[in-house]
Amino acid sequence: MKEFDINSLDDVIHGRIRLGIMAFLVGAETTDFSALKTHLGATDGNLSVHLRKLEEADYVKVEKSFRNRKPLTTITLTTTGRQAFVRYLDSIGKLIS
């Protein structure tokens, strides 16, 4: 077994809320803000902060639009994000094995 290396862990993903976002998106691919908020039990402010961090890393794409005249924020996992998550799982997998 290769040794678990704490420095191999992607800090952008390792944060608890961001880990939750990524884990959700890797299954759902696309979600909207309120569904994600409900799923994680996060506040608006907290979720926004962490989404911005993931967006800055180009791990998610955040798009604002309207549906039935109400603002809708759609979050989509990017290819970069999916690859980063796979690497993260690989690193953390070494911890488990």
Next chain:
Amino acid sequence: MKEFDINSLDDVIHGRIRLGIMAFLVGAETTDFSALKTHLGATDGNLSVHLRKLEEADYVKVEKSFRNRKPLTTITLTTTGRQAFVRYLDSIGKLIS
């Protein structure tokens, strides 16, 4: 598969340095401060802070003594710590599966 729940993650363990300490100790059982420091590439101050947090949770036992007239700090994983780590791995394992 049970869903990955971010709230099930033990925050005491999830922090990167503390995760590294726990992962090391689960194999080594007992170590000394400088070996752990070298292994993690952490500074004295940083390592001390995180060891204290693990000690406060009763996950590790920290003992100071002397060996060849030099101060020696020994860190041992407790039974509580081992159990908490197993639970942590179980939670994070749901993310991988």
